[in-house]
Amino acid sequence: MTDRLTAQFAFLDEIDRLKGVLRATPIGDNSRRENSAEHSWHIAMYALVLADQAGPDVRIDRVLQMLLLHDIVEIDAGDMPIHLAHDAAEQAAKEEAAADRLFGLLPAEQAAMFRALWDEFEAAESPDAVFAKSLDRVQPLLQNHASGGGSWIDYDVTLDQIDSRVGAKVKRGAPNVWDFVRARVAPFFDRSA
């Protein structure tokens, strides 16, 4: 029992560092950048609130679990802003190594369970993962919109880029949410054109 708790607390202590991983998007009042721990909390709340937007095959309890742990790899691999050009294969390799180390702190069967959930999220194929990805993609739009532009300004983003980089993925899992959010954010890009 003590060995098991020692391993579990080694993991719980280590993931505290996610609070220090900064994302490209600001918090709503634009006072600072959002960190990946509070982002993970916020999108878990998105899943609870928007559960009725999920398809009939989606199990919200599994979506919650995926969203809570999906960014933990960033402790080692960092957050890669969606609008920043980068080597996707290199970033994927970093994240795989991070998953090995971080989930590997847990007792073996828990490490395997968490890793399987993360792999499923990354693959973005199962109904649960597709819905979870929709929420992870759409929340930064609301953060940028609330804070006056955020990473849209930093990376000189266009509405076409939003449609291709974000919209296509949000639509797959939550089409009504996409229609709603796109209508809200589109005027920002008209103004800045």
Next chain:
Amino acid sequence: MTDRLTAQFAFLDEIDRLKGVLRATPIGDNSRRENSAEHSWHIAMYALVLADQAGPDVRIDRVLQMLLLHDIVEIDAGDMPIHLAHDAAEQAAKEEAAADRLFGLLPAEQAAMFRALWDEFEAAESPDAVFAKSLDRVQPLLQNHASGGGSWIDYDVTLDQIDSRVGAKVKRGAPNVWDFVRARVAPFFDRSA
């Protein structure tokens, strides 16, 4: 549909402010105080990892939901440190008013569901709520320990106070976790005695 999403996003936008509510405990590297949004994420991860410490009547999916939303009232009512003397009835009244306003942003049936979960957590009687409270109480000890004392120093806390204010509640829901964590943190109080 649009009215419903308008209400849901009014709530999801508003709860962003939980990222600005600071707690008495620091993050692990002691660089700053923890906010209530990232704390909520961390204890949700505690629930996932320590699920096997819960009694047989505990449903972890409900525990996760409670932990994710339990601090939202702090947006209006603020965080009240456990070791700070305060008027409990006054704080409870503030939190009730906060719950009315904040959950009231949601569509009516969701507002009622979230409010019922929060009331259940606050009552600390159901097996789910007792386990959830254990995790909410025990995490600050690990944060204070990791960061060199944190709010134990600020509020001049003794091990007896830890036992009475924290231990009694953690033991109710997660007795093995309490034994493990108490053994880890006790030496801090020997040193500072």
